Amino acid sequence: MLDELQDENRIVLTGVGLAAPNGDSLEEYRSALLAGKSGVQPFETRYIKQPVLAGICHFDEFRYQKKKERRRGTRAGSVSIYCANEAIRDSGIDWENTRRDRVGVYLGITEHGNVETENEIFEISQFDYDTKVWSHHHNPRTVANNPAGEVTLNLKITGPHLTVGAACAAGNAGFIHAVQMLRLKEVDLAIAGGVSESIHTFGIFASFASQGALAWHEDPAKACRPFDVNRNGIIVAEGGGICTLERLPDAIKRGAKIYGEIVGYAMNSDATDFVLPSASRQSECIALALDKAQLSADDIDIVSSHATATEQGDIEESRALKAAFGDRTTLAINNTKSFIGHAMGAAGALELLGNLPAFQDRIAHATINLDEQDPRCDLHQIVANRPRHMEKVEHILNNSFGMLGINSVLIVKKFPAEHGGVFE
Amino acid sequence: MTPPEIRQVIIEILERIAPDEDLSNLDDSVAFREQMELDSMDFLDIVMELRKLYRVQIPESDYEHLATMDSTVTYLTPLLKDA
Numbered sequence: 001m002l003d004e005l006q007d008e009n010r011i012v013l014t015g016v017g018l019a020a021p022n023g024d025s026l027e028e029y030r031s032a033l034l035a036g037k038s039g040v041q042p043f044e045t046r047y048i049k050q051p052v053l054a055g056i057c058h059f060d061e062f063r064y065q066k067k068k069e070r071r072r073g074t075r076a077g078s079v080s081i082y083c084a085n086e087a088i089r090d091s092g093i094d095w096e097n098t099r100r101d102r103v104g105v106y107l108g109i110t111e112h113g114n115v116e117t118e119n120e121i122f123e124i125s126q127f128d129y130d131t132k133v134w135s136h137h138h139n140p141r142t143v144a145n146n147p148a149g150e151v152t153l154n155l156k157i158t159g160p161h162l163t164v165g166a167a168c169a170a171g172n173a174g175f176i177h178a179v180q181m182l183r184l185k186e187v188d189l190a191i192a193g194g195v196s197e198s199i200h201t202f203g204i205f206a207s208f209a210s211q212g213a214l215a216w217h218e219d220p221a222k223a224c225r226p227f228d229v230n231r232n233g234i235i236v237a238e239g240g241g242i243c244t245l246e247r248l249p250d251a252i253k254r255g256a257k258i259y260g261e262i263v264g265y266a267m268n269s270d271a272t273d274f275v276l277p278s279a280s281r282q283s284e285c286i287a288l289a290l291d292k293a294q295l296s297a298d299d300i301d302i303v304s305s306h307a308t309a310t311e312q313g314d315i316e317e318s319r320a321l322k323a324a325f326g327d328r329t330t331l332a333i334n335n336t337k338s339f340i341g342h343a344m345g346a347a348g349a350l351e352l353l354g355n356l357p358a359f360q361d362r363i364a365h366a367t368i369n370l371d372e373q374d375p376r377c378d379l380h381q382i383v384a385n386r387p388r389h390m391e392k393v394e395h396i397l398n399n400s401f402g403m404l405g406i407n408s409v410l411i412v413k414k415f416p417a418e419h420g421g422v423f424e
Numbered sequence: 425m426t427p428p429e430i431r432q433v434i435i436e437i438l439e440r441i442a443p444d445e446d447l448s449n450l451d452d453s454v455a456f457r458e459q460m461e462l463d464s465m466d467f468l469d470i471v472m473e474l475r476k477l478y479r480v481q482i483p484e485s486d487y488e489h490l491a492t493m494d495s496t497v498t499y500l501t502p503l504l505k506d507a
Contacts, residue, residue: 066444067443067444068441068442068443068444068461071440071441071443072465127476132475132481133472133475133476135472136465136468136469136472137465
């Protein structure tokens, strides 16, 4: 075991910062998930005449950011700055004495720039489309690296930063990129995860509405209904989930608290359709991640599903999960979007993080709003409406899929408490 | 607008683009940059705000007139006399 603890290819999560529609910290968020508390609310958005619902965050933007920085930047940048600072604070890293040139920032995004472009077009429309009033801030706000770049400005990080554009697979993709960069020794500390500001663009709502995939319910808390026969589409959410990641020997050396070890991951592509998912490629992606982790499907205790509450998406993922895991009853399959909606670039990260405390309490949080399971989602392991107590939780598998057929799977293993694992 | 009214307009613009600054002790004869954290993008914000509010076009060659409150008000007074 001692030699294994010195293995520099082992990458662990050592700090968590998050902004979710139903919680501004892991503790709050986890409590909300266990209590069945939704974060979906009515939302005002430009142009769209029908009532709109969204997962809206309520974190304090100015806890770590000056008003002027916020004004210059973007909502995605602000979410990222909040989460990154929270993660560093939570990690207990001696930040003042950390070499900032050895820190990398890798943030998954579904899209970036739509919010600012829509805002500027609206602004010039008030001036008869005179482009002379188009803001000089538009370019720095809309460059694709913006959210990660704002984190480096705020925290004076001089190592590499970039965003990982990966549609709704982006949260996992941010973590995966961090694992790779740490293994390559490109950085000594990675600040990684996924973020989204998407609710501030009307286009995402209008596009899902045109696609017939925008959810609505008179009770906002009941609007997002993955696997339910009466689901009617996606609830768009904003948010962020960012972690500090380190090589295991470094983490042990500084006495870090370790939330878990990333033991497996995989990404692949459907290569079949712009929008429609593929069960075959998804199950292949799961198999690839299990193979990389040197695990079998029977080793997984909780599957955090991606299901967005669209008919095709839920059915295809159900088929993929059935193919990968069969009907084993000791498996728990849950879904976070039923609480907070689809947090796009942040989804994969938030959905993983909300499940991590299960290593401690051995409770799989529920999938809420599952009143009548769609028979075409033929899964017997879904944790319906109430949390489930588990015999053991050693491995969590996190699915995150996106448009253009991008699939990502991440597997996190509980880390022993005697070596720094935060969960006993 | 009168010079005092123009000064008030500039104060309100500064409050928006530098919301963390205390402007109550601003010295009108000293350069903004020596009293506040303002960079070139912030100065462009002043120009942009004036453009949006009063359709005033300030050529780049005249930006030097926006160094202090006094010089800014002096520069803008003829441009905004009918505003």
